[in-house]
Amino acid sequence: xxxxxxxxxxxxxxxxxxxxxxxxxxxxxxxxxxxxxxxxxxxxxxxxxxxxxxxxxxxxxxxxxxxxxxxxxxxxxxxxxxxxxxxxxxxxxxxxxxxxxxxxxxxxxxxxxxxxxxxxxxxxxxxxxxxxxxxxxxxxxxxxxxxxxxxxxxxxxxxxxxxxxxxxxxxxxxxxxxxxxxxxxxxxxxxxxxxxxxxxxxxxxxxxxxxxxxxxxxxxxxxxxxxxxxxxxxxxxxxxxxxxxxxxxxxxxxxxxxxxxxxxxxxxxxxx
Numbered sequence: 001x002x003x004x005x006x007x008x009x010x011x012x013x014x015x016x017x018x019x020x021x022x023x024x025x026x027x028x029x030x031x032x033x034x035x036x037x038x039x040x041x042x043x044x045x046x047x048x049x050x051x052x053x054x055x056x057x058x059x060x061x062x063x064x065x066x067x068x069x070x071x072x073x074x075x076x077x078x079x080x081x082x083x084x085x086x087x088x089x090x091x092x093x094x095x096x097x098x099x100x101x102x103x104x105x106x107x108x109x110x111x112x113x114x115x116x117x118x119x120x121x122x123x124x125x126x127x128x129x130x131x132x133x134x135x136x137x138x139x140x141x142x143x144x145x146x147x148x149x150x151x152x153x154x155x156x157x158x159x160x161x162x163x164x165x166x167x168x169x170x171x172x173x174x175x176x177x178x179x180x181x182x183x184x185x186x187x188x189x190x191x192x193x194x195x196x197x198x199x200x201x202x203x204x205x206x207x208x209x210x211x212x213x214x215x216x217x218x219x220x221x222x223x224x225x226x227x228x229x230x231x232x233x234x235x236x237x238x239x240x241x242x243x244x245x246x247x248x249x250x251x252x253x254x255x256x257x258x259x260x261x262x263x264x265x266x267x268x269x270x271x272x
Contacts (some may be wrong), residue, residue, distance in 0.1 A: 003169060004190060015124065015160045022065075022095065029095075029226075029227065029230040029232070029233045030230070030232040030233040030236060031058070033074070033098060033233065034074075034075075035078055037072075037076050037077055038076055038077045038078070038079050039067075039071045039074065039076050039077070039078045039079070039098055039099070040079050040081065040096075040097040040098045040099075041067050041078055041079070041080050041081070041097055041098065041099050041100065041101055042080075042081050042082075042087070042088040042091045042092065042096075042097040042099070042100040042101075042102070043059075043061075043067075043080050043081075043082060043088075043101050043102045043170075044082060044083070044084065044085065044088075044102050044172055045059055045062060045080075045082035046082075046172050046173065046174045046175070047061070047102060047103060047175075047196065047204070048061070048175050048196065048199065048200055049061050049062055049196070049199055049257040050063045050101075050102060050103045050196065050257075051063055051064050051101070051102050051103075058127050059080055059082070059117060059151065062121070062254060062256075062257040062258065063102060063103065063120070063121075063170065063224075063252055063255060064101070065253050065257075066079065066101065066120055066190075066224075066241075066244070066250065066253060067080075067099075067101045067224065068243060069240070069249060069253075070224075070237055070241065070244070071134070072238055072242045073240040073243065073244070074237075074240060077163055079097075081097060082172070083172065084151065084171045084172035085102065085151045085152075085153065085154060085172075086151070086152055086153045086178065088100040088104075088225075089110075089113075089153075089225070090225055092114060092225055092226060093113065093114070093227065094128075094226060095253050098227075098233065099224050099225060099226045099228065099237075100224070100225050101224045103121070103123075103193055103196065103222055104223065104224075104225050105155050105220040105222050105223065106119065106211070106220070106221045106223050107155060107220075111226070111269055113228060114225050114226065114227065114228055115225070115227065115228050115229060115230060115231075115234050116223040116224065116225055116226070116227045117223045117224040117225075117226070117237050117238055117241060118223065118238050118241050118242070119222060119223050120220035120222065120223055120224065120241065120250065120264065121195075121221070121222040121223075121263045121264065122219070122220075122221055122222075122263060122264070122265060122266040122267060123143075123193050123194060123195055123218065123219070123220055123221075123222060123256075123263060123267070124193075124194050124216055124217065124219040124220065124267060124269065124271065125156060125159070125191055125192065125193065125194060125215075125217045125218040125220075126191075126192065126193065126194030126197045126198070126211050126212065126215065126216060127189055127190065127191055127192075127195050127197075127211070127212040127215040128178075128179065128182055128189065128190040128192070128200075128201060128209050128210070128211055128212070129182065129188065129189050129209065129210065129212050130181075130182060130183065130185070130188070130208050130209060131208050131209065131210045132208065132263070133188065134210070134212065134213075137188070137189060137212070137215075138214065140159075140163045140215070140217075141163065143160060143163040143164060143189065144163060144164035144165070145163040145164060145165075145166065146165050146166070146188040146189055147165065147166050147168050147179065147184065147186070147188045147189070148160035148165035148167055148168065148176050148187065148189050148190070149168045149169075149170065149181055149187040149189070149190060150165065150167070150168075150169065150170070150190060150191065150192065151169060151170060151171075151172075152167070152169040154192075155218070155220070155230075156191040156192050157191070159168070159191055159217075159218065162187070165188075165255075168181075168186075168187050172268040175200040175203070175204075176204065178190055178200075179201070179202075179204050179207055180202060180204075180207065182207075182209050183207035183208045183209050184217055193222075194211070194216065195258050195261060195263055197211050198211055198259075199258065199259060200243075202259075206264075216269060216271065217271065218271075219267070219269075219271055224237060235264040245264065250264045251264055
């Protein structure tokens with residue numbers, strides 16, 4: 001009987017230690033952020049208008065300013081590190097940064113490795129092609145053998161490759177480089193976020209490019225990405241985002257950076 005009580009005591013002790021460990025892991029990320037007074041965030045600095053440098057070379061953009069406001073409401077400063085998309089996910093996973101914000105779509109595959117905030121953008125895919133290629137690229141089946149420009153590991157490049165396109169990948173390139181390469185024939189198409197493409201093309205009226213009028217696809221929700229199971233941090237970030245949604249801050253930022261469009265609401269488009 002004594003051995004039973006001893007075993008039970010050992011089990012209860014192990015359970016308590018495990019529970020404490022879980023609580024510590026959940027709260028440690030937030031505690032570290034509060035203690036140092038800085039939220040470390042990965043972003044590209046090259047993705048207009050989500051994350052880019054303005055005329056004074058200051059880092060700004062929709063997602064940059066959303067994160068700055070979240071940090072302000074958490075009563076901490078924010079420190080941005082600019083890097084390519086693939087590097088962002090690794091930096092979050094190994095805790096080099098606390099989160100990443102860069103038009104990152106929520107996918108089932110990513111949810112297995114990471115946690116996401118509430119969506120801060122509801123979007124869908126578009127396509128940039130040469131104006132004189134509209135007759136040759138009408139559907140996704142026409143991507144067979146075409147050169148698709150984009151960053152590696154994105155949902156858009158995955159889609160292009162599924163339809164037989166040859167990937168031409170860039171490491172944190174600017175919009176001008178992407179768009180110029182389509183215009184001059186080095187590449188044939190860019191699959192990416194519609195809202196980003198609409199504004200990017202508008203900024204380069206002399207290029208031989210256009211947003212395809214018929215290729216709208218893959219509605220997706222985009223959010224701030226964080227390390228898996230940092231529950232206390234996720235809870236605080238979501239609380240700040242809820243307040244920002246309620247008081248109109250997110251809508252105002254969206255309209256400022258997306259030419260009057262409110263990307264914080266789902267688009268009214270039939271994707272069937």
